[in-house]
Amino acid sequence: MQFAEEATSQATAAIAEAERSVFWLDNPKRPDPEPSLDRDIDADLVIVGGGFTGLWTALLAHDVDPDRDIVLIERTRIADGATGRNGGFVAASLTHGFGNGLSRWPDELPTLLELGQQNLEDIETFVKLNGIDCDFRRAGEIDVAVADHQVDELRETVEAMNAYGLDVEFLDQDAMRRSIHSPSYLAGLRDSRSVALVDPARLAWGLLETAKLRGIRVFENTEITDLEDHHDRVALQANQHTITAQRAVLATNAFPSLVPAVRHRVVPVYDYVLMTEPLSAAQWDSIGWHAREGLSDSGNQFHYYRPTDDGRILWGGYDAVYHRGNGFGPEFENDDDSYARLATHFFQTFPQLSGLRFSHAWGGAIDTCSRFTAFWGTEAGGKVAYVAGFTGLGVGASRFAGQTLLDLLDGHDTTRTRLEMVQSQPMPFPPEPLRSLGIKWTTTSLHRADTHGGKRNLWLRLLDRMGLGFDS
Ligand SMILES: Cc1cc2nc3c(=O)[nH]c(=O)nc-3n(C[C@H](O)[C@H](O)[C@H](O)COP(=O)(O)OP(=O)(O)OC[C@H]3O[C@@H](n4cnc5c(N)ncnc54)[C@H](O)[C@@H]3O)c2cc1C
Numbered sequence: 001m002q003f004a005e006e007a008t009s010q011a012t013a014a015i016a017e018a019e020r021s022v023f024w025l026d027n028p029k030r031p032d033p034e035p036s037l038d039r040d041i042d043a044d045l046v047i048v049g050g051g052f053t054g055l056w057t058a059l060l061a062h063d064v065d066p067d068r069d070i071v072l073i074e075r076t077r078i079a080d081g082a083t084g085r086n087g088g089f090v091a092a093s094l095t096h097g098f099g100n101g102l103s104r105w106p107d108e109l110p111t112l113l114e115l116g117q118q119n120l121e122d123i124e125t126f127v128k129l130n131g132i133d134c135d136f137r138r139a140g141e142i143d144v145a146v147a148d149h150q151v152d153e154l155r156e157t158v159e160a161m162n163a164y165g166l167d168v169e170f171l172d173q174d175a176m177r178r179s180i181h182s183p184s185y186l187a188g189l190r191d192s193r194s195v196a197l198v199d200p201a202r203l204a205w206g207l208l209e210t211a212k213l214r215g216i217r218v219f220e221n222t223e224i225t226d227l228e229d230h231h232d233r234v235a236l237q238a239n240q241h242t243i244t245a246q247r248a249v250l251a252t253n254a255f256p257s258l259v260p261a262v263r264h265r266v267v268p269v270y271d272y273v274l275m276t277e278p279l280s281a282a283q284w285d286s287i288g289w290h291a292r293e294g295l296s297d298s299g300n301q302f303h304y305y306r307p308t309d310d311g312r313i314l315w316g317g318y319d320a321v322y323h324r325g326n327g328f329g330p331e332f333e334n335d336d337d338s339y340a341r342l343a344t345h346f347f348q349t350f351p352q353l354s355g356l357r358f359s360h361a362w363g364g365a366i367d368t369c370s371r372f373t374a375f376w377g378t379e380a381g382g383k384v385a386y387v388a389g390f391t392g393l394g395v396g397a398s399r400f401a402g403q404t405l406l407d408l409l410d411g412h413d414t415t416r417t418r419l420e421m422v423q424s425q426p427m428p429f430p431p432e433p434l435r436s437l438g439i440k441w442t443t444t445s446l447h448r449a450d451t452h453g454g455k456r457n458l459w460l461r462l463l464d465r466m467g468l469g470f471d472s
Helices: 009-016 052-064 098-104 109-129 148-163 173-179 200-213 281-287 336-349 397-410 434-451 458-466
Strands: 041-048 070-073 089-091 141-145 169-171 187-191 195-197 217-219 224-230 233-238 241-250 267-276 294-297 303-307 313-317 358-368 375-379 384-388
Touching: 009 336, 009 358, 041 052, 041 233, 052 070, 052 200, 052 397, 070 241, 089 109, 098 109, 098 148, 109 195, 109 397, 141 148, 141 173, 148 169, 148 187, 169 173, 173 187, 200 217, 224 241, 241 397, 267 336, 303 336, 313 336, 336 358, 375 397, 384 397, 434 458
Parallel strands: 041 070, 041 241, 070 217, 141 294, 241 384
Antiparallel strands: 089 195, 141 187, 169 187, 224 233, 233 241, 267 313, 267 358, 294 303, 303 313, 375 384
């Protein structure tokens, strides 16, 4: 079934009372703010950005050398960026999914799969060892076909993934609907091994707590506005103070980068999310979903959805909104049209939940790049390393990104730094107005493909041939 475009009055009523705020951050467990920078300081390593990438990098740097003096700087609050706003899918995939990895790096895919799976295992071990209370569950994920052409695509993907030893399972319509009761389901691909679910804000706060216990200094409400190369050190400006350091990491994701070259390779794309109120036992019975997996549908424009530990459903995705000129800021974090569309699609998927309300609605920026996976680089003679471009699948990959950043900064030759994925960078986006026009035409074409049996038009086929695209 394809999703209708018009918001129904039922959907409008369901979102009418929703708070325009991030459910995960709206939690009494949110820690008090760390101090902001109020003097000049010096450090061995300074990390800019208090999301998953910055937090993991700080912790991993401490693992490598517990004597290293590490400072983490965050513009607002820890987890205020994508880290506190996401769906909480922790995927082993480092390549924005199997298909993207296979099409770009077929030769190194076995290594990428192994590194990604190990990364997921290491995240789980870290959470357990440090007693981080973040509802981390190896729940798995089911990719659902909701249009006829997607059924065969899923079948082919199962074959291809199993050829790489990934042990995924094809579910036909009966098996899919027996497990989760939706009239829109036509088939599914169950991956039980390589996806976990987490409360992302509680994970980030747990990482913060662990970092502080290890002596890592954290400053919040401190924005780095300038970065200079001072021969053997770098100097960063913030709050009219200077931080000098031997090495610096930039983990600023979709935010305007301090490295101009990154700005051409990343576009901020806004993605929106709804959270329901808790479902009653009878409502849960009406949809089944006893294994409480993460779910996503398999169109180009896809929804992702998952249960929470207090019995709600998070429902997000579909629209991926780019604003001309890399538009970025709080003014783009709410979009009532997207919320209405999401709510409509929710009730088309689960009509038996009619009457359920949404308690929260929010949006966040995804750092989309033209190859959909993170890319790395160095500046200032190797004293500064950066990563960006996760394109909506960075919760798990951020830890791998941190390890790679440290390899690069420390000049180590490792399995990670030898990867073509790490050594290469995505094609930049063209300047405006071509950038806006190209993205608009691509999203229109993707929507058309979803509603016309998956057929990709000339433009999409051209982009495919060039290894370019637009995704969230
Ligand atoms: C709505 C949404 C849903 C998503 N769902 C998923 C999902 O289910 N699974 C998944 O794997 N991925 C998902 N993602 C993507 C994922 O959240 C990100 O890839 C990941 O959190 C990136 O972490 P990060 O630390 O690199 O970036 P961020 O969390 O954005 O952190 C960057 C930080 O840098 C700070 N900063 C920026 N500039 C400066 C400066 N000059 N000085 C100081 N600080 C600065 C920012 O304030 C911010 O806190 C989703 C993203 C969104 C927006």
